[in-house]
Amino acid sequence: MATSHPVVLAPVDTLLRHELEPWARLVEQRLEAGNRVVTLFGRLDRSGGVLTTAVVERAEGELEVLRGQAAPQASFASLTPRFPAVQMFERELWEQTGIVPDGHPWLKPVRYEGARQQHMRDHPFFSVRGQEIHEVGVGPIHASVIEPGHFRFMCHGEQVHHLEVQLGYQHRGVEALLLTRPARALAPLVEVIAGDSSVAYGWGYSAAIDALAGTTAGSAADVVAGIALELERVAMHLATLAGLMADVAFLQGGATYGRLRTAIINRTMRICGSRFGRGWLRPGGPRFGLTDHLRNDLKATLAAFSRDMAEVNDLVVSSRTVRARLRGVGVLTRQVALDLGLVGVAARASGVAVDTRVAQPGALYSGRPVVALTEPDGDCWARARLRMREVDESVRWIASVLDEPDLHRPGTNRRVRGAVAPLQPDTVCVSVREGVRGPVVQVLETGGDGRLVHYKVQDPSLVNWFGLALAVRNNDISDFPICNKSFDLSYCGNDL
Amino acid sequence: MFKSIKVRTSQGRQYIADPRRAEPVGFRAAPHVSSTPCEAGCDACVEVCPTQAIALCQGADAVRIDLGRCVMCGDCIAECPTGTLSASSVFKLAAAERQGLMVGTARPVPEPLQVSAALHQRFGRSLKLRSVSSGGCNACELEMHALSNVNFDIGRYGIDFVASPRHADGLVLTGPMTRNMASALQLCWDAMPAPKFVIAVGACAISGGPFDGSEALERGFLEQFAPTLYVPGCPPHPLTFVCGVLDLLGIES
Numbered sequence: 001m002a003t004s005h006p007v008v009l010a011p012v013d014t015l016l017r018h019e020l021e022p023w024a025r026l027v028e029q030r031l032e033a034g035n036r037v038v039t040l041f042g043r044l045d046r047s048g049g050v051l052t053t054a055v056v057e058r059a060e061g062e063l064e065v066l067r068g069q070a071a072p073q074a075s076f077a078s079l080t081p082r083f084p085a086v087q088m089f090e091r092e093l094w095e096q097t098g099i100v101p102d103g104h105p106w107l108k109p110v111r112y113e114g115a116r117q118q119h120m121r122d123h124p125f126f127s128v129r130g131q132e133i134h135e136v137g138v139g140p141i142h143a144s145v146i147e148p149g150h151f152r153f154m155c156h157g158e159q160v161h162h163l164e165v166q167l168g169y170q171h172r173g174v175e176a177l178l179l180t181r182p183a184r185a186l187a188p189l190v191e192v193i194a195g196d197s198s199v200a201y202g203w204g205y206s207a208a209i210d211a212l213a214g215t216t217a218g219s220a221a222d223v224v225a226g227i228a229l230e231l232e233r234v235a236m237h238l239a240t241l242a243g244l245m246a247d248v249a250f251l252q253g254g255a256t257y258g259r260l261r262t263a264i265i266n267r268t269m270r271i272c273g274s275r276f277g278r279g280w281l282r283p284g285g286p287r288f289g290l291t292d293h294l295r296n297d298l299k300a301t302l303a304a305f306s307r308d309m310a311e312v313n314d315l316v317v318s319s320r321t322v323r324a325r326l327r328g329v330g331v332l333t334r335q336v337a338l339d340l341g342l343v344g345v346a347a348r349a350s351g352v353a354v355d356t357r358v359a360q361p362g363a364l365y366s367g368r369p370v371v372a373l374t375e376p377d378g379d380c381w382a383r384a385r386l387r388m389r390e391v392d393e394s395v396r397w398i399a400s401v402l403d404e405p406d407l408h409r410p411g412t413n414r415r416v417r418g419a420v421a422p423l424q425p426d427t428v429c430v431s432v433r434e435g436v437r438g439p440v441v442q443v444l445e446t447g448g449d450g451r452l453v454h455y456k457v458q459d460p461s462l463v464n465w466f467g468l469a470l471a472v473r474n475n476d477i478s479d480f481p482i483c484n485k486s487f488d489l490s491y492c493g494n495d496l
Numbered sequence: 497m498f499k500s501i502k503v504r505t506s507q508g509r510q511y512i513a514d515p516r517r518a519e520p521v522g523f524r525a526a527p528h529v530s531s532t533p534c535e536a537g538c539d540a541c542v543e544v545c546p547t548q549a550i551a552l553c554q555g556a557d558a559v560r561i562d563l564g565r566c567v568m569c570g571d572c573i574a575e576c577p578t579g580t581l582s583a584s585s586v587f588k589l590a591a592a593e594r595q596g597l598m599v600g601t602a603r604p605v606p607e608p609l610q611v612s613a614a615l616h617q618r619f620g621r622s623l624k625l626r627s628v629s630s631g632g633c634n635a636c637e638l639e640m641h642a643l644s645n646v647n648f649d650i651g652r653y654g655i656d657f658v659a660s661p662r663h664a665d666g667l668v669l670t671g672p673m674t675r676n677m678a679s680a681l682q683l684c685w686d687a688m689p690a691p692k693f694v695i696a697v698g699a700c701a702i703s704g705g706p707f708d709g710s711e712a713l714e715r716g717f718l719e720q721f722a723p724t725l726y727v728p729g730c731p732p733h734p735l736t737f738v739c740g741v742l743d744l745l746g747i748e749s
Contacts, residue, residue, distance in 0.1 A: 143659035145627040173712030188546035195633025258645040273524025
């Protein structure tokens with residue numbers, strides 16, 4: 001069996017261009033066969049038409065690119081009524097290209113970009129009528145130090161019937177900006193698309209550019225990048241756990257997870273200069289390798305960290321108040337997670353074993369496998385427990401590769417200019433990396449001159465936000481903060 | 497109970513005793529500009545800089561860096577053939593004026609902040625901050641959040657982040673300021689009682705940073721309400737923020 005890779009190159013002339021409706025039917029067939037749609041989007045063609053693209057994960061883990069073409073404002077029969085997993089993709093396709101998915105049950109802009117900026121009130125919120133039904137609006141600015149977004153609850157007393165998540169406040173025009181700068185020098189911008197996932201984004205982008213330039217960074221470079229990614233995962237899981245403990249007023253847990261996060265991100269800083277792993281990964285390979293000194297430093301840190309982590313996990317897990325507050329709250333069943341096509345922690349905590357590192361292992365994870373951990377219950381407790389276990393698994397993985405040879409090879413502050421050759425023209429490149437929230441998908445397309453004509457960014461949060469909306473149904477409105485934190489999704493990753 | 501004591505014992509003391517004297521090992525700040533002359537005709541640093549933070553000029557102040565734009569990626573250091581630009585971990589980089597963030601051959605780091613007598617009198621014992629992220633990528637936000645953790649613990653200086661703008665003295669602004677957040681930001685500011693001031697945190701808030709030039713930004717707010725403190729970085733190290741505020745307000749550490 002061929003190894004499935006997280007980076008796929010598809011020369012444009014090898015892609016059949018289907019008309020819009022047949023293209024939609026092809027996607028539908030894949031969904032009927034149980035395949036997962038990794039992303040689906042469109043772009044305006046130079047001739048004024050629209051090119052649509054769907055990336056499908058076949059059963060064997062291989063990624064297939066399906067391309068369609070359409071006239072402006074054309075429409076197709078929406079797939080959402082049968083397959084809710086594509087609902088956000090269809091909304092985004094409509095917002096970005098004007099192509100209409102006929103029969104979409106809630107066709108509303110995802111982020112109010114372009115001419116729709118500042119017009120968030122022009123589209124109605126979903127409303128529920130009935131005696132004693134009332135609405136509660138929260139945000140965009142929240143009580144804590146977090147990103148902005150608006151949440152509208154339809155409640156009966158304290159009970160939430162429905163939550164509508166209204167995002168877009170963070171929209172910075174990332175996709176347009178990416179096309180205005182040289183394709184091989186985008187790393188600093190890519191790293192701030194969702195700045196808590198700088199490594200996942202930076203690595204995914206760098207791997208795409210390497211593939212388009214016909215180079216490979218090499219095995220040691222891949223291992224170093226893999227270490228960077230797991231350090232990022234550990235740090236962000238700890239940030240979530242700290243927040244969750246603060247939300248249930250278990251302060252010792254919050255304080256301890258917070259301080260453990262400091263230890264991890266300071267170690268990342270020792271290696272690459274940034275607590276967020278910025279500037280670490282670039283096209284051509286990492287800018288910073290692991291010298292023996294850094295390697296030993298990391299080993300010692302992780303050993304001490306594991307002891308502390310086990311101790312605080314034990315304290316938290318055995319605390320009756322924490323269990324009572326998190327168990328049975330914000331339940332998302334396995335079936336709902338599957339129907340919505342959820343990814344990452346949100347899916348795995350509902351028993352769906354999806355993980356790019358397992359499905360598209362490539363050379364790196366084939367020989368150094370990661371275990372896709374799951375929890376069966378789909379509640380806040382499951383998401384918290386899963387994060388604890390994933391931290392352990394990441395630490396185990398890092399420890400298992402730290403003794404590999406040549407990890408120092410990338411050097412220290414390697415030059416990045418001219419590190420890779422010009423990009424292959426007229427090619428679509430799909431690059432996926434399993435970030436802390438799930439697959440970070442980046443699809444780059446070059447034109448005839450090797451410059452980028454399109455850069456599609458898809459954060460795992462785009463599909464997962466709806467999972468949060470369904471998880472809070474029939475919960476008390478006061479359960480929302482812990483539900484939200486247990487998912488810990490990205491606002492700017494959604495808003496781009 | 498025993499588990500709690502066990503964790504407490506293992507964790508011990510974690511706070512940074514004096515933030516002004518902390519040493520963030522490995523932190524990559526903005527590059528240090530030395531007096532070593534550049535190679536004739538070389539503009540590699542300007543070429544490679546992702547945010548146009550570097551300018552080359554004639555005369556004594558040959559290389560100038562705008563810390564308000566610099567994302568501290570270090571790409572320029574790797575490109576510099578003469579070593580004119582070198583790595584630095586200086587984190588005391590905050591300034592009270594936008595112009596104060598301009599460093600170069602003549603002045604490699606910003607001037608130390610002068611204590612504001614007015615701010616010291618009003619907020620020296622208690623400063624309540626309201627955070628607004630306007631397009632922030634969650635890195636500045638996480639670092640602002642970290643200020644309250646057990647390591648940086650700004651609460652000991654009477655500085656806190658509060659939930660309501662009604663309770664706030666200072667607005668901590670992160671992110672490049674999106675058009676979609678413009679009205680919410682203005683509402684928040686209007687809800688804060690005077691006297692009040694703005695702290696701009698991170699390259700994005702100060703200059704638009706990597707997003708400068710995007711159609712989706714609306715930065716008019718800052719033209720009306722100039723920040724009282726600029727905290728550069730991408731994201732700034734929490735120590736840059738702590739020391740900036742402590743120095744400006746004349747708070748002892």
